[in-house]
Amino acid sequence: MTNSNGLAGAPRSRVRRALVVGGGVAGPTLALFLRRLGVATTVLEARTSERGDVGAFLGLAPNGLQVLAELGLAGAIAARGAACQGMRFENARGRCIGVIDHRDHVQRYGAQMMMIRRAALHTALIEAAAGRAAECRFGARVVALDERPGEVVARLDSGEELAADVLFGCDGVRSQVRALTLPDAPAPAYTGLCDVGGFARCPQAPLEPGWTVMTFGRRAFFGAFAAPGGEVWWFHNNGARAAMQAPDPEQRRASILALHRDDSPWIADVVRATPTLLGPWALHDIMTMPRWHAGRVCLLGDAAHATSPSAGQGASLALEDALVLSRCLRDADAPQEAFARFEAERRGRVEAIVRQARKNGDGKAPAGPVAAWFRDRMLPLFLRLGAKAQAEAFAHRIEWAAPGA
Ligand SMILES: Cc1cc2nc3c(=O)[nH]c(=O)nc-3n(C[C@H](O)[C@H](O)[C@H](O)COP(=O)(O)OP(=O)(O)OC[C@H]3O[C@@H](n4cnc5c(N)ncnc54)[C@H](O)[C@@H]3O)c2cc1C
Structure with a gap:
């Protein structure tokens, strides 16, 4: 579905110019797919550089890594990260009470779970997006939005205004775009x-x-x-x-x-x-939101469905979102139709994972001696029961060539 330049041709939705708010995980990935569609794309990031204050590290699951592979970034990410062979669970005395083995990931899912410093991931994504002629601006915090006939206008904290056909809120759990576009959305x-x-x-x-x-x-x-x-x-x-x-x-x-x-x-x-x-x-986290889009604005990643880290899926879901949304823009007749298709295709999967992540996090709470005794004995069973959901999450494949819903 792409020509020799990696471009897929103009999207049916007739989107020509896009503003992407947020240069974390979803933002630059979306920019890469939009560039593939020939859309003039500007990423607006509040941080003053791609390395500034981004956090510690995260795990990229096989389902997220397949999106990066689709973009030709598997090598760049592997060079900056480290394969994770698995997890050992221990109790307070250091006794092993359960194991999740990742060593068969390549065989089962086509990619091995990776750990990567967040700054390294952001740098790889931003460099790739810039390399495909997306404009990436740092120190560009969006503070206001305005829909005008045929376009959406973002105002930066500097007072500068930028216009585009569509705007994407990839600005994370505390999304300003969400607050401006969907003021009734539940707070995280x-x-x-x-x-x-x-x-x-x-x-x-x-x-x-x-x-x-x-x-x-x-x-x-x-x-x-x-x-x-x-x-x-x-x-x-x-x-x-x-x-x-x-x-x-x-x-x-x-x-x-x-x-x-x-x-x-x-x-x-x-x-x-x-x-x-x-x-x-x-x-x-955000368990559910009534809508992910309004007018010419659509949310993705944590802005739409913030996921606590305890399922190790938030970044991978943000990567998947970028692919699915771009595919919908490619194949739908209008942006609003693309946004609706995107939300319909993604909602079930991401909300199930947000719920699972919350459950996993609740299991981290300190336990009294009796509860700890049971946990130590029951954990292998819980891990086996959880393995099915994990396998479903990891095995999820989204083909760029498939129709956009
Ligand atoms: C401590 C911690 C550990 C985690 N560990 C994992 C893990 O191991 N695996 C995993 O998959 N997920 C993990 N997550 C979740 C994961 O980080 C998120 O799900 C993922 O980063 C979401 O990507 P995103 O692009 O939607 O948002 P983000 O990565 O948060 O990016 C949002 C970007 O928008 C920018 N921004 C915000 N407001 C504005 C504005 N008004 N104008 C311009 N720019 C703006 C921010 O500076 C930021 O760069 C973890 C989260 C935390 C907090």
Whole structure:
């Protein structure tokens, strides 16, 4: 469905100019697909550079990686990330209570789960979008929108105005585009968990390269991925929101250490060895929204269906959205029809995953001794029951050549 330049020809929806608000995951990916359709595309990103304050790291699942492969980016992402062989679950004493093995991913799903620093992912996507002549502007925060006959106009905080045929809200969980376009949309809900993370060198941590260890600590949850270069990429989840928001990072570190004081000692070693704590992020999600679009504006990624990290799917869903929406724009007769088809095709899948992520997150809450005893024995069963949903999420394939719904 593409010619030798990688262009698919003008979209039936007659979209010629697009504004993409947000240069995170969904935004530059959408820009890449829109460029394939020959749409003049500008990405507007509030951060002042592609590396600025983006967070720690994330997992890209096989279903998200197939979208990147469709864009010819599998190699660039693999070069910047690290394959994840699987996850070991441990209790507070360090006893292994369950395993999810990812080593057959290539055979089963065509791609292996990857871990990647968020800044590296953003850089790869933005460079690729710029390389295909999408204009990527940093320090460009959208503060107002206006629909005029035949176009939509975005106003930046600098006062500058830009017009296009359509505008896409890829501006994340706290989407300004959502607030401006769908003012009655529900506010994102707090999941009850805060996230803090970091990168450390901690050779004494008993971690196997390429594996993630997830620990149900006595008072908080801790995840650590052993990256191949010897670094530990870690996150910590707890419900102590106020303590995590203490302005002094050393106070936050002390709170994290206190929460893990009775867990495997290497956890405290990793936290102590971390030069800079990243976060905190109070984790929010959006279970459902009545609509994802209005007029010439459509939302995708976290702006439409914010997903807490506990299913490891938010970024992959954002990548899938970009492909599906572009395909709908390619094949529908008008933008509004494309937006409606996009929402209809995506809603069921993403809402099921948002619910699953919330459930997984609830399971991270500290358990009393009796509940912990049961959890330790029941976890292998829960993992087996969850494996079917995970396989469905990972095996999802979206073909660019297929009709846009
Ligand atoms: C701590 C944490 C860990 C996570 N771990 C994982 C994981 O392992 N796997 C996974 O799949 N998902 C994970 N997620 C979820 C994942 O990060 C999101 O689902 C994903 O980033 C959504 O992509 P997006 O492009 O929709 O939004 P984002 O990546 O949030 O990008 C939104 C962009 O819009 C910009 N922006 C915001 N407002 C404006 C404005 N007014 N004007 C211009 N630009 C604006 C922001 O600066 C940002 O760059 C995690 C989330 C968190 C918080």
